[in-house]
Amino acid sequence: MASENRSVVTQLRKMISEGAYHQGERIGEVRVAEDLGVSRTPVRLAFRTLEQEGLLERTGKRGFVVREFSERDVQVAVEVRGVLEGLAARRLAEAGLTDPVREQLERYLAEGDRLFSKGYLEDADITDWSRLNGDFHRTIIEATGTRVIADAIRRNDHLPFASAESIIIDKRCLDGEYRKLFMAHQQHWLVFQALREGEGARAEMLMREHAYIGLRYGSLFGLTD
Amino acid sequence: MASENRSVVTQLRKMISEGAYHQGERIGEVRVAEDLGVSRTPVRLAFRTLEQEGLLERTGKRGFVVREFSERDVQVAVEVRGVLEGLAARRLAEAGLTDPVREQLERYLAEGDRLFSKGYLEDADITDWSRLNGDFHRTIIEATGTRVIADAIRRNDHLPFASAESIIIDKRCLDGEYRKLFMAHQQHWLVFQALREGEGARAEMLMREHAYIGLRYGSLFGLTD
């Protein structure tokens, strides 16, 4: 009924990452169309998008199958993000921080300081931190002045981080989570210092290391959409 | 008439990179459909694919525009490829070369040695080298045992390298081209040695440097499709 194509993509992505269609399963247009209550057309469009994202792949035969991701794939996806964000950080450090960007980052860091000042995090704080974290990374990536890196990161995020995300949901409230997030925050400070001082190689290295926190913490960006 | 969707994507990609629709231009389904002599349906599908590839982008309003790429975008795209292939090389070096992979790479290198042994390259040699070069890189990337990196590279290749490609077409026969390709070949040797010796950091660094040759040489992979 009322379903714009974008929402079909989103729904389908969600259903796949939630396991409604399990990995390796062949997936047909008609069935999905019926499941979502739309005609085949938006599903066909969505399949193309999801194929490019890497969530679906064409079979040698006909139609698509849900792509299978291994633990190693997730590990590699985290490293991919690391090298890409590292590249962004290095370029930004070498180009130099403009005043608006520097001030923006400083605001985020100050907010983070405030969040962690209590020595513990409530649920609302974790939400705040999640947003703050995403803003910090986004700001750096966008400040590089090209969308090429941001696109590369975005295109790589979908499924592997969806599964990483589901891990963190369970572990969020466990002991030690505070320490982990606080460490991420401290790393942000280090990255910022390197950016401010124009230390490109160091900024890159710090950012690459920082990515590994995502392995347990979940998406550094948060899943968009 | 006889146009499978895949071919619409290919045609459209080609037309865009050749400037049939210039950058920043709004592009409508009907017009493209007429230009290609097909109905709107395959064009709509193709638009989604090209959108994900980054060749088209949605306007705030309606429809798509041909994405604009700057010189800097191409530069960054080359660096993106560098860090991704560097990651692949490091992982492979750390995991260790299996005998089949090592032998495969040695065959490519030996073929390269033969190509360059004359001290100059004919047109046919350049074709051979192009294939050889692609095979060498592909082998390394595929040997990492995950498709995540290969996908990230493939998704990033389309337009920026198309324009880089057009540069090399013109310069191929100029003086100094031989030296450049020979240097690329020598770099392959260095990368191979690092891989064989398990020197991950060195393999990564060499691969990252190696990517810069692509700036003038054109796509290291060759444009697929």
Place this chain on the structure above:
DNA sequence: AACCAATTTTTTGGATCCAATAATTCCGGA
């Protein structure tokens, strides 16, 4: 002449129909 509103035109999104083709089933013969 400029600005705002209403109407017309254009364009996209979704549904459906038809054709082509891949996959499967079924049947007969060895």
Place this chain on the structure above:
DNA sequence: TCCGGAATTATTGGATCCAAAAAATTGGTT
């Protein structure tokens, strides 16, 4: 029982139709 080919079925790709929404144009008012 097993194999091969023909008929059947299922599924995808392309074209067309309709509705919705946005853009452009027209006209009226200040």
